[in-house]
Amino acid sequence: MAAPPTPSIVVIEDDAAIAGAVVRALVRAGFSVTLATxxxxxxALARAPGTALVVLDLMLPELSGLDVLQRLRACTPAPIIVVTAQTELETRIAVFAEGAVDYLPKPFFVEELLARIHARLGPAPVGTNSAPLGFGPLTIDLDAREVRVDGDTVSLTPTEFLLLAALVRRPGRAFARSELALALADPEETSPRQLDVHIMRLRKKLGSVGAAIRTVWGHGYRFDPPAPRTESGR
Incomplete structure (x- = not known):
């Protein structure tokens, strides 16, 4: 069974702590997430085809969030939720005038942001009763947190499972190491070298299927779904 499509959300936020909390919550809720700082x-990311929703901070380096909002409204129908520490009435009026569909002042609860996203998009396809994802000999049950290769259960650590789950939700997409770290419980404690070690161990546990996790040199990793096994290939 092919992986079901998941809504793609772009998070534009330069505060590492806030970005990490938001990205982790969205990934765990079953959304596909891309981060820009x-x-x-x-x-550039939010303009890409297939973007379902944008979470946008206003105080950004190089180009302000308000400028980003103005330019996006001219080229994408994706709803934009603004999150910002700028709580003045003039700012609130300005973001709605420029086309934002919602506004959330900082600090905020991630659960409230998720509720607002669900109100716009509905629950992500990967939910409580989602079907296992199948990629040739590899089967991943995101709800049961169970992985099988050729029907045999593969025992993964929580970190290894979270990395695999992040990769398989977007087959073929190259993830930066920093993006993959945000899917983990303690991204600030995971260095690029530590992440490489986790990936190495994950590949080893997956056996021949581990080769589906490709290294993108100078960037990170991507998941290329393995081909189905033939009877003679088992």
Whole structure:
């Protein structure tokens, strides 16, 4: 069974702590998430086809969030939720005038942001009763947190499972190491070298299927779904 499509959310936020909390919550809720930490990068990512929703901070380096909002409204129908520490009435009026669909002042509860996103998009397809994802000999049950290769259960640590889950939700997409770290419980405690070690161990546990986790040199990793096994190939 092919992986069901998941809504793609772009988070544009330069505060590492807030970005990490938001990205982790969205990934665990079943959304596909891309993070940008400055205005130009966020604008480029949010313009990409398939973007379902944008979470946008206003105080960004290089290009302000308000400028990003103005430019996005001219080129994408994706709803934009603004999160900002700028709570003045003039700012609130300005973001709605420029086309934002919602506004959330900082500090905020991530649960409230999720509720507002669900109100716009509905629950992500990967939910309480989601079907296991199948990629050839590899089967991943995100709800039961169970992984099988050729029907045999593979025992993964929580960190290894979270990395695999992040990769398989977006087959073929190259993830930066920093993006993958945000899917973990303690991203600030995970160095690029530590993440590489986790990936190495994950590949080893997956056996021949581990080769589906490709290294993107100078960037990070991507998941290329393995081909189905033939009877003679088992």
């Amino acid at each position: 400055d205005g130009p990068r966020g604008l």
